[in-house]
Amino acid sequence: MxxxxxxxxxxxxxxxxxxxxxxxxDRPKQFLDILGKGRTLIQLTLDRFAELIPIENVWVVxxxxxxxxxxxxxxxxxxxxxxxxxxxxNTAPCICYVSWKIKKLNPMANIVVTPADHYVxxxxxxxxxxxxxxxxxxxxxxxxxxxxxPTHPETGYGYIKADLAFSSSRKKHVFRVDGFKEKPDLKTAxxxxxxxxxxxxxxxxxxxxxxxxxxFRVYQPTMSKGFEALAKVFGTAEERKAINAxxxxxxxxxxxYAIMENAEEVFVRxxxxxxxxxxxxxxxxxxxxxxxxxxxxIGKDVAVFDTQNCIIHTTENKRVVVQGLDGYIVAExxxxxxxxxxxxxxxxxxxH
Amino acid sequence: MxxxxxxxxxxxxxxxxxxxxxxxxDRPKQFLDILGKGRTLIQLTLDRFAELIPIENVWVVxxxxxxxxxxxxxxxxxxxxxxxxxxxxNTAPCICYVSWKIKKLNPMANIVVTPADHYVxxxxxxxxxxxxxxxxxxxxxxxxxxxxxPTHPETGYGYIKADLAFSSSRKKHVFRVDGFKEKPDLKTAxxxxxxxxxxxxxxxxxxxxxxxxxxFRVYQPTMSKGFEALAKVFGTAEERKAINAxxxxxxxxxxxYAIMENAEEVFVRxxxxxxxxxxxxxxxxxxxxxxxxxxxxIGKDVAVFDTQNCIIHTTENKRVVVQGLDGYIVAExxxxxxxxxxxxxxxxxxxH
Numbered sequence: 001m002x003x004x005x006x007x008x009x010x011x012x013x014x015x016x017x018x019x020x021x022x023x024x025x026d027r028p029k030q031f032l033d034i035l036g037k038g039r040t041l042i043q044l045t046l047d048r049f050a051e052l053i054p055i056e057n058v059w060v061v062x063x064x065x066x067x068x069x070x071x072x073x074x075x076x077x078x079x080x081x082x083x084x085x086x087x088x089x090n091t092a093p094c095i096c097y098v099s100w101k102i103k104k105l106n107p108m109a110n111i112v113v114t115p116a117d118h119y120v121x122x123x124x125x126x127x128x129x130x131x132x133x134x135x136x137x138x139x140x141x142x143x144x145x146x147x148x149x150p151t152h153p154e155t156g157y158g159y160i161k162a163d164l165a166f167s168s169s170r171k172k173h174v175f176r177v178d179g180f181k182e183k184p185d186l187k188t189a190x191x192x193x194x195x196x197x198x199x200x201x202x203x204x205x206x207x208x209x210x211x212x213x214x215x216f217r218v219y220q221p222t223m224s225k226g227f228e229a230l231a232k233v234f235g236t237a238e239e240r241k242a243i244n245a246x247x248x249x250x251x252x253x254x255x256x257y258a259i260m261e262n263a264e265e266v267f268v269r270x271x272x273x274x275x276x277x278x279x280x281x282x283x284x285x286x287x288x289x290x291x292x293x294x295x296x297x298i299g300k301d302v303a304v305f306d307t308q309n310c311i312i313h314t315t316e317n318k319r320v321v322v323q324g325l326d327g328y329i330v331a332e333x334x335x336x337x338x339x340x341x342x343x344x345x346x347x348x349x350x351x352h
Numbered sequence: 353m354x355x356x357x358x359x360x361x362x363x364x365x366x367x368x369x370x371x372x373x374x375x376x377x378d379r380p381k382q383f384l385d386i387l388g389k390g391r392t393l394i395q396l397t398l399d400r401f402a403e404l405i406p407i408e409n410v411w412v413v414x415x416x417x418x419x420x421x422x423x424x425x426x427x428x429x430x431x432x433x434x435x436x437x438x439x440x441x442n443t444a445p446c447i448c449y450v451s452w453k454i455k456k457l458n459p460m461a462n463i464v465v466t467p468a469d470h471y472v473x474x475x476x477x478x479x480x481x482x483x484x485x486x487x488x489x490x491x492x493x494x495x496x497x498x499x500x501x502p503t504h505p506e507t508g509y510g511y512i513k514a515d516l517a518f519s520s521s522r523k524k525h526v527f528r529v530d531g532f533k534e535k536p537d538l539k540t541a542x543x544x545x546x547x548x549x550x551x552x553x554x555x556x557x558x559x560x561x562x563x564x565x566x567x568f569r570v571y572q573p574t575m576s577k578g579f580e581a582l583a584k585v586f587g588t589a590e591e592r593k594a595i596n597a598x599x600x601x602x603x604x605x606x607x608x609y610a611i612m613e614n615a616e617e618v619f620v621r622x623x624x625x626x627x628x629x630x631x632x633x634x635x636x637x638x639x640x641x642x643x644x645x646x647x648x649x650i651g652k653d654v655a656v657f658d659t660q661n662c663i664i665h666t667t668e669n670k671r672v673v674v675q676g677l678d679g680y681i682v683a684e685x686x687x688x689x690x691x692x693x694x695x696x697x698x699x700x701x702x703x704h
Contacts, residue, residue, distance in 0.1 A: 021671075303703070305699070305703070306696075314689070316687075318687050318688065318689060319373075319687060319688040319689070320688075320689045320690075321688075321689070321690045321691070321692070321703040321704070322690075322691045322692075323691065323692040323693060323696055323699065323703070324680070324691075324692065324693040324696055325691060328676070330689075330691065332689060335668075335670050335671060336670065336671040336672075336673075337666070337670060337671070337672045337673070337682075337684060337689065338672075338673045338674075338675075339673070339674045339675065339676075339677060339682065339691065340673070340674075340675040340676060341675060341676040344658075344675055344676055347657070347675065351655070351657070351673045351675070352673070
């Protein structure tokens, strides 16, 4: 349910080129229709929250070079809600800035913060979870993270240890957090997922603006004071210049380190919604529609013979015929063709 | 050595699309730089004979739809020497037509006939062989075929059985032919190549114009009379129309069946010059320059990792990165990408 206090912050600062040649620094993953759904990941992100958040309360924080593509892909959003970072400083400065912006407009605001480049399959359950978390944070000083029910012992994510015995009296699906765990090794990850109370840290946060601003005041006083001092120029012609000057000086730190691991009233709302951060070609293959042989074929005219477990991604108007491959990535974009074993995808960064 | 009587006939009627997507009906193999040498196969064919044949004596017989591309690729050749077939009728009508054309201009002409889409590595030895054969046919009524010393028991070629005991008194490398053999099965091919006197039929012929015209008169009298009757309109505005009408009626038959297997004064000049008809992707891989891992990489910017025995062919201005392939064809052209195991290349015709 939308309320006028509900705000959405889409963090779209990623410059990843893990999906090269599909993604590159000119067009990172969030601006691509990487799943072949007719909408880019940032558009799908907006869609996912549309029923919960009035469009005028949607904020995007992204890099300066992505200003045009953001406006182009999300024309519904007020232009003044697109905040541009002059440099990359991880998530804490981004969230601190937008929180002060929102606070100035509405001190009663209730905020959900999300990465722009994740995927959720079961949107209905996801909305229920976010809605519940927002109802909770509207009434409390809680910081809530969505925690993903693990499907495998992933070593690429941080984990949240939940205290399942201690659910909120207000919301029975919201639990107190026992601790945040760094990316584990495989053995530790296996131990985690053998227990019911370890969840993946999704990087999706819910809090009221007063809660998060207070948390920054306490745990990141320098950063918080800096943005607070700039609040007087927010909405004026001076904002960009002042922000650019201050941003450079900000510490590059994640909100997890800066706030979450220190804060006291931290809760987690477990979700089991087919979430993926689409962090690897393998996860992309998993989330994309398959043929009977486990191939994800994204493109207008892709034909395969004797081929299985491949992801073939050609968003251009190409005819593609593949025979005799098992477990490969075939990706083509902008005059670049890449063929690589899925099991070797970590080497892609060396190729471009 | 050039003499003004020497003529070259380049048969460029092939429409093969075995090298799809590189080749297709709009641009068959002879018009492609399939080896990445900066010259197309028909241009390399002309180059190969340049020292032997005056340029004004070079003839090309090709399909009507290839008139423009032929003129574009061989601008040195007089336009009137490009003969256009209205339909495909195999090699005999093509050779009969051009032989009557040449005879009308020069009854003393001495002719070498070659396909447009073969490759020869050792051009120096090849020129010696052709020169010797032409000297022989200038003095005799002989029909000479170049016979390729086999390198493996190929089942895709016809074989020539030479009588090595009976070399010409005039040319010690020219031998009488004992017989032409159809494409053999593997066992027969293995038996052939275990003997020194079996050679591959290259489809390259040498004869004087009077010899070949007489042979057509004897063995293909209807065809021969037809073209002879049209000789009076050769070089006039009526030629095309008259040829088009007659060509339709010609039997579709190869010069091998029509003439060679019947003629009496048939000789063979063995060659061992790195010849290939470039009939398969495998032969293309063999003839192309390799890296240390047996890869033929044709394209402006092709990088491979953990890859061997692959042919990667992208004539367009593409960046290509391939990891982890062994024994594959990767070919891209005009918006079409094909990946196929070399061992399955016979299936390519099913793909397009």
